[in-house]
Amino acid sequence: MELTPVQVKVPSAIVTAHARPPALQVDGLVIGLVGRRAPMPVVTGLDLTLARQEVLGLVGESGSGKTLTSLAIARLLDGRSVQVLAGTVTLFGRDLLTLSEAQMRSVRGKEIGMIFQDPMTSLDPAFTIGYQLTSVLRRHFDLSRQAARRRAVELLGMVGIGDPRRRVDQYPHQISGGMRQRVMIALAISCEPKVLIADEPTTALDATTQAQILELIKDLAQTLHMSTIITTHDLGVVAEVCDTVAVMYAGQIVEQATTEQLFYHPQHPYTERLLLALPRVGVEQEMLGIPGAPPRAGQFPEGCRFAPRCGHAVEPDCVAHVVPLEHLAPGRTARCVRRPELTLRGVRT
């Protein structure tokens, strides 16, 4: 087994995106809150394609269902309160939702690596960083204690932690927030997974640390040939690292495109408003908020879910019927009935 990263320049992901079968495909995913009452869908019929070695941004406000989606892919939902109600999740041709729990365990960590939002609470306070790394490594590889430890030190070095030999024996509370997120990344890539899912990896971090962490994820995705999903509420993060973007609103994908297309030629009013809401240093452009708040699960409007907050919404077109996702080109979709007649503003107009 070769564990050292190989320095190979990978051709741009977009070029190869549709030439080969995708790394991960999500079809008609429905996630619902379950409990005493009837299941209440939160994510309703989500389709998502992650091409090999691309970095996909899954963008949405809090409550849009993006975190639930990423947890559902790794089958990490707390089954007592949230469950996948319908749909398939296919990883390199294998349907994950039909695997047994034991089979799924060997997928987690080995084939799908996960990075979670809050580095303060996502590392176990009672165990050393080294233990947390080696227990995952030894779960998936037949490694001796020493070999696993050597690999853990190596991994810490790879994610840019100085003095890894000392750090490996420290506890999470002894290191800074930025460094903890690096440990999280080391944990996620420890078994060189083919798919990396990062759920809001930089939200809890400072601006300068955020830039470092994004840079690191981007580099690692490239050197380890990983296909990556990054969920975020911040399109700024997307501009930084993503090849393609899927915008989620109220449990649905409303637009999917390459990053450039989405930023320069958005096809959904929600995307336009998200772009206008971005603060940009040194650019004289008013920051505009999106009025109102997203609907809660169980109270999704009948027609277009964004209509109550949308400046372009008209009756009855936008409110009467369910709006289908329109396929404009390969990898390019939008969910807006008025799309053909609207000219939406991108960041360069």
Next chain:
Amino acid sequence: MLQMIMRRTLIAVPLLLIVSFAVFALTALSPTDPARAILGEGATPDSVRALRHQLGLDQPLLHRYWTWLDGVFHGSLGRSWFGNVPVGTKILQGLPVTAALVLSSLVLTAIIAVPAGLYAGMRTGSPLDRVASFAAGLGLAMPEFWVALLLILVFSEKLHLLPGTGATSITGNVLDDAKHLILPIVALSLPQICALFRQTRASTALVANQDYIRTARAGGISTHELVWTRVAKNALVPSATLLALQLGRMIGVAAVVESVTGMHGIGSIAVQAALSSDIPIILGVVLVTAAVVMAANLLADIATHYLAPKARQS
């Protein structure tokens, strides 16, 4: 680590002094005159005065305390007011009995409650968990001595399986001692098992929902491995603290269970002393039990130190 143990041991000395002085000072408030109590109603004022002088009761409080303390430093806890037996001797007679009872109960409590609590805590809301939790609530509501009475009624009086009386002393005949100890141990541990079960279950349920457990699951670690490594280490911190506290409770409750089953432990010695207002014995028992509980707390702190590295800093 060693430093912490040293520091805590050093702190324990003044704390024990405070405890003993507080109890000693309370005796000064006693409405009954021990000398008169010892001699009975028919005693002459002269003989009462003589006895008071003999017991040192006519000395000022601080002087008496100092005399007593001086004795303690020389290995003597004073003498009983009745029968003139040294307090130390009496306590040493009772100590092995109580120790056997309490320590066995403590071990039984830990080995039943902790795994059961971990198991139930990982499955909160399941039928099994609900039944176990209700049973624990029921067990907590039972007075130990009443359980002991029922156990005697069933296993000794009706079924003749076990002796109804507890061990009066530890004879060294393990099998015989064990036979005599079984019913008292069961009675003493039942509520404590329930209490520790509830604590362990609650903290397990809390830990099982933490982000870091999800992280470990995302790494492919199995639930089984998680429970016995990650969850256990995080969840058992409050359980360790509770177990130390339970030692104290058990020593107190042992007094009642010992009385029910006719054992001669320090608990029943204390009860006898209380019924006759034998203050020196009471003082000795309080001091010894407080020292034992402090030692147990120290052990709990050491356990916490090992289980929760974050607590080490403070």
Next chain:
Amino acid sequence: MTLTYPDAAGPSVLPAAEPSEARRVATLRAFLHRRLATTALVVFLLIVLAALFAPLLGLPAPNVQELAARLQGPSWKHLLGTDELGRDQLARILAATRISLWAACQATLVGVVLGVPLGLAMGLVGGRLDSIISRAFDTLQSIPPLILAIAIVAIVGRSLTPAMIAIGIVFSPTFYRISRAAAATVAGETYIEASRSMGQRTHKIVLTHVLGNVSSALIVQVSITLAFGILAEAALSYLGLGVQPPSASLGSMLTSAANLLNAAPQLVIEPGVVIIVLALCISLVGDALRDVTSGEQVG
């Protein structure tokens, strides 16, 4: 300039929120929704009422001996039978329950009064004084509760009240610890800092913000202490250190019954069952109250 916001708290996107009074009703409803807890509450209230109004129930006086009718089984005249002195067992149990409940209340009251105010203050203030007082309460906790009660009885003579006060004293560290921890948690909330930044004084912060938010933790501890108080009273009276004859308490009834264990087991079982039912009901109600007042997990 007038500000108009089309996005003003859009009622179309928000569920109808509960006003505060409706919330209280909802809390009550959530409690009543728990069948077990509601049953426990009803049973507990029935026992308390029966104990309080026992003289009105037309039962024989609890201390009247009827030596001709000793150790009788249940009958219409004596619903639970009679004891070894021919006294009516039901009347004695009700009288005993009143004493036991009162004793438990005494212990709990002492624990609350000693522990809660100091705990709230120290949790909010922190610092040096906090560590000294916390250490003092720790020390108190190193004396086993029953042992201290036994010691107090030895010193002041056999009587229930001092013994229960002793139990309360030994339980005050728990109240202190819980209210201190809860207050410290609340103190870390920004709304406390906000209140301070508006110039609010500390004692008012305790009354307005802290007390309400630590109540659910305290309710549980009160119920635990009440239940423990009933058990402790039983133990002390059983040992002859509490209530003195001929007064009946649930514990002292068991003392005499223990000698007749084989002959009249019902005399042991009946008071025991009352103790268990009381203690169980109190803790069930306490647990349910905690669940419904702590809010988030309701529904």
Next chain:
Amino acid sequence: MTETMPLLTVRNLNKTFPVRRSALGRATEVVHAVNDVSLEIEPGSTLGIVGESGSGKSTLGRVCLRMIEADDGEIRFADANLRQLSAAQLRSTRAHMTTIFQDPYSALDPRWTVGQIIEEPLRINGSHSRAERRTIVADILPRVGLSADAVHRIPRSFSGGQRQRIVIARALVTRPRLVFCDEPVSSLDVSTRAQVLGLLRELQSEFQLAYLFVSHDLGVVERMSDRIAVMYLGSIVEIGAAETVAQRYRHPYTAALVSASPAADPVAQRARHRIVLNGDPPSPIDIPKGCPFHPRCALAIARCATDKPELVMTPNGHGVACHVTNADRTLTGTTLFDSMVERRLSFAAERTTS
């Protein structure tokens, strides 16, 4: 004269926190949270303070409002010497300087209704009757964009953005002159963020408010502020007009902050060079000798490790604390940026060749 007087003037403010104490209670280790800071805020204007976590920016705000006591230094609020006020005087001054907190979830007592929450400052103040308080609360709700029926609801039924509006209403209900905004939008989604910032700006002009606006996001601070102060490890390293600091910055740390904030434009983003700082900010417990930034600075010279640079002010109010750029005035904005990138690249080249 009085017309141009600043609303808040701070001179040589210091604040340390003990981290560890010896057995005798003496502080053996201290955090230097605020280190010799001076600043001014004009009535009705915004001073933005930007810095990473641990830079002491929030502590500075708290000290300025005397929510915590400074070690030394002078604070003048309007015509009052804030640090000399008695407890009673301070309480009455509190109505004029209020705070908007970062986390709208913990800033509201979960058991209180919105009406009770918003009127709390008035009740503490004791200046209004019950009926008056009710009217004032009813008046302010629509101004922060909340509907009138919010009064009887509890915070749990509101979203983060709406909660922040409640916090804002509470801060404004006493008609303050200075509002300390402590990271008011950093826990909100980007879309809600812009909404709340817009509201804050409208309220500023309506009520003639002065803001002390603290954030770690330079983009947000630039949007909101008239002047910006950049803080690093308790010291102000650069201060000046918002546009100047964001575009013609002259401190290497400001350059790094600008480079770290996303351009929100994928092509521009990929085209530009990045100043990635080495490692995490050092702990405020052992602040490096000399310039606090020198261990992470690409331009550091020998002198930076020994002398702490003074904040040198230009006549137009732009101040920089850096030995290198104060000596070489051509290093500003993009030229500073380029020279930093160049230095890093040449470092990297040296490292690979050696």
